[in-house]
Amino acid sequence: SQQGEEDPQALSIQEGENATMNCSYKTSINNLQWYRQNSGRGLVHLILIRSNEREKHSGRLRVTLDTSKKSSSLLITASRAADTASYFCATPPGDSGYSTLTFGKGTMLLVSP
Amino acid sequence: GAVVSQHPSRVICKSGTSVKIECRSLDFQATTMFWYRQFPKQSLMLMATSNEGSKATYEQGVEKDKFLINHASLTLSTLTVTSAHPEDSSFYICSAREGGPTYEQYFGPGTRLTVT
Numbered sequence: 001s002q003q004g005e006e007d008p009q010a011l012s013i014q015e016g017e018n019a020t021m022n023c024s025y026k027t028s029i030n031n032l033q034w035y036r037q038n039s040g041r042g043l044v045h046l047i048l049i050r051s052n053e054r055e056k057h058s059g060r061l062r063v064t065l066d067t068s069k070k071s072s073s074l075l076i077t078a079s080r081a082a083d084t085a086s087y088f089c090a091t092p093p094g095d096s097g098y099s100t101l102t103f104g105k106g107t108m109l110l111v112s113p
Numbered sequence: 114g115a116v117v118s119q120h121p122s123r124v125i126c127k128s129g130t131s132v133k134i135e136c137r138s139l140d141f142q143a144t145t146m147f148w149y150r151q152f153p154k155q156s157l158m159l160m161a162t163s164n165e166g167s168k169a170t171y172e173q174g175v176e177k178d179k180f181l182i183n184h185a186s187l188t189l190s191t192l193t194v195t196s197a198h199p200e201d202s203s204f205y206i207c208s209a210r211e212g213g214p215t216y217e218q219y220f221g222p223g224t225r226l227t228v229t
Binding site for chain 2 (some may be wrong): 020035041042045050088092100101102103104105106108
């Protein structure tokens with residue numbers, strides 16, 4: 001079964017608004033990563049947050065991690081039309097028992113001009 | 114950062130034919146490469162893990178005789194979809210890692226396979 005589960009499945013907002021996506025996972029982790037995928041394209045690594053970190057920023061991205069709730073959130077501030085993509089959380093090998101990253105189902109974000 | 118390339122980016126083939134997809138690590142040696150399949154609006158599903166010089170390890174439900182994986186060198190892995198059928202139409206993404214599980218994975222741009 002998948003390790004990560006994102007919600008919402010789809011999110012539609014206007015340019016300039018903030019977008020928040022959530023990810024829940026099942027087992028203990030060393031870190032959690034967020035990826036973006038434009039339609040029909042490969043994955044782009046966005047940000048990695050380690051299990052001993054609670055919050056991390058990168059440009060307009062803000063990621064939080066709550067290991068007690070086994071959840072993470074990705075916030076995109078002041079969204080742009082170019083942010084339209086699918087966003088996946090992924091957990092690494094190790095405690096999950098998998099040999100590679102395990103991806104959630106993703107959130108499809110649509111940012112309208 | 115490290116770059117992983119895939120070729121071709123898009124391929125259309127007829128049912129019953131075989132298609133080979135290449136995955137290359139361009140600026141690092143990949144001891145481990147992974148192949149994922151992604152159906153429309155779905156997440157990436159791991160198909161198999163290949164270590165250079167050894168047989169690939171396939172995930173449950175993935176037919177090893179249908180999806181042939183060769184990892185003959187530290188910079189190249191190939192996925193051959195044999196006797197392709199329309200249901201094999203999908204987006205195939207490879208990923209490469211320089212070492213063990215603590216190393217970062219780098220992803221290729223994907224290959225869109227359409228079987229008619």
